[in-house]
Amino acid sequence: MRGAQGDLLRLVAAGHAESRAELARLSGLAASSVSLRVEELIGSGLLVEEGAGTSRGGRRPRRLRLSPSAGLLAVADLGAHHARLGLLDLSGTPLVVEERPCEIADGPEATIDWMAAAFEDLLAAHGPPGVPLRGVGTGIPGPVDPATGRVVAPSRMPGWNNFPVAERLGAHFDLPVLVENDANLMAAGEARSWPKCETLMVLKTGSGIGCGVMVNGALHRGRGAAGDISHVRVRSDSSVTCSCGHDDCLEAYASGAALMSVLNEQGIEVRRPADVVALVEDGVPEATALVRNAGRLIGEVLTVLVNFINPDAIVVGGSLSPAEPLIASIRAAVYERCLPLATRDLEISTTRSGPDAALLGAGSLLLDSVLA
Amino acid sequence: MRGAQGDLLRLVAAGHAESRAELARLSGLAASSVSLRVEELIGSGLLVEEGAGTSRGGRRPRRLRLSPSAGLLAVADLGAHHARLGLLDLSGTPLVVEERPCEIADGPEATIDWMAAAFEDLLAAHGPPGVPLRGVGTGIPGPVDPATGRVVAPSRMPGWNNFPVAERLGAHFDLPVLVENDANLMAAGEARSWPKCETLMVLKTGSGIGCGVMVNGALHRGRGAAGDISHVRVRSDSSVTCSCGHDDCLEAYASGAALMSVLNEQGIEVRRPADVVALVEDGVPEATALVRNAGRLIGEVLTVLVNFINPDAIVVGGSLSPAEPLIASIRAAVYERCLPLATRDLEISTTRSGPDAALLGAGSLLLDSVLA
DNA sequence: CCATCTTCCTTCGAAATCGAAGATAAGGCG
């Protein structure tokens, strides 16, 4: 699995290469060396040959896939009140995904131990016998220091500040462990569905507003808070103080939580961001106006960032993203105000990976350590 | 020069490695292979051994340098009314730098041909005999399409739109050619002076406002306009229409040109951004207030970007940068409003590379093609 | 249907790379 051998596996696992010839082109190795290596990998049961691909004008390639028995990854995406959990094979294909209730406010120890038990559970129920677990990973709704795997200064996660999540999770499994911000995982997951996009911004619109950035095909982590847009000051008439202590943060106007609190004050009862989406779909004017305004504010912030990093696409995901007016007003703001050069081929659309984007992203990032 | 041989040269040229042992560590090659390769490179006159380095507790390394006769690079930085021109050796050290008057408004053909002649001039006057020219490069005060080397939709460069600058320059020299935005070159140049910073924002404050971004040690080009911050909408009382057609762009309030026009209206005569700096240093209150306000506006824009990409440092260069109040109010705005996680170890300071930053950057980027 | 082209993959001798062992050259310390 080490070295160049791992490079080949990773290219196949990530879906970049499907044949020996593609491996040779992408890895830079000579075709003959690739053949030798692939033979070994097939011999050790990690790769399998699976039928023939489509011809590109000559002999058809012999398609390569990661063996389903090469290993499993256990991944999770932690939310405030529930967690999504899944098992993936090494090519990132989900075997099973479940959503279970889980209170993040119970604190890190309880939550992580619960997660470890849930992973064992899933393995017992859905893991094919004899296939080893090769890595575990989870998304966290707060900033994570990439160097240490600790949560750093999260809002809305009492008791988690500076907790060594990766370490605790690693104590349950003697395997590569990944701990990463949830929006970053979403970005890594979406990136697999946007193969031509080198630079990608992925917005997670739910109770909060998160954003992950892929630059040159790699997740940009910065100091652990990269992608944060929720505490940008927005142009606004009123003056609202955000939980961070500053006035007029985007989050205080455009997050799902903010929309819900306005609606509740107006006597329209909502409990989850999805309820807001339902109201919009039912044509409730108060909800539509609020969502449209949120989109405009988010779009104005994106304006600055689009001019600055020139992404190839902006992907909108999260529980508010099905609301049509949200993305429409984001589009309007960005296309109106950005430089033509920056918007010329810019695509702004909803998620291609769906609700499992973060789990897929966890798999994608875990592969790098598992096949190192 | 090809392949792995070039990798070693590049590591030495970029200043990352100074001995065979360092080369082995950084290149990933075995120490024995490095020795062989280095021997060849010394044999072919590209590398030279130069005394001994300092011991790290054992035998002292034998220091390696690029031979001064390995080659030369001719680089330029084009401004509106003058150009900086220089010759560098392959390790990026300037042999000579000159500033010459040059009107960019004369159009691309005239300007580029003039530049080619100026390069020949410099070579004749300062080029050591027998040392070959190995590459040419220039900075342009406008967006450059990285794929084609064409200028794209520049403001203030009449007649240059879509002109194939790289092609025209290449017609004079059958060598690798680099054409890049001037702020991007500054960023690449500064990066050499900030070796520990993986993510760097470099601001060029002159008549206009430019910005270059290094992400993960590499220049981020985006679609050619990456780093643009001059057309961000700022919060402001009055309403000024920018040359781009939108209202309240940063450039319309905080660029050197904007400051100069206000001062001239007030009867204080200024002709160049440096005159504004001089007024500030003389304690003229109108100038100081204007510069401070410009810094605040720039700082507020940077706030969004710092939260978003978490740079390790922000470098302020350009002809306005010597004005103390400018950087002071940028700092104040950023430190006040950004997330603590993003500003914890963030350094904001003036250029380390000085006025030749763009030329050094051109050399640094050119090396990649010259030693490919 | 057959010649020709393209692409994919393998074979095999030549060349590059590795890595373990050793030689060389310091600094530190009793």
Added chain:
DNA sequence: CGCCTTATCTTCGATTTCGAAGGAAGATGG
């Protein structure tokens, strides 16, 4: 000063990688 430790660099046989040539399998086009 002699001895130990650390680090740099070289030697040399074993291994890996390359690349040119060729075989295999399909597309193309008369």
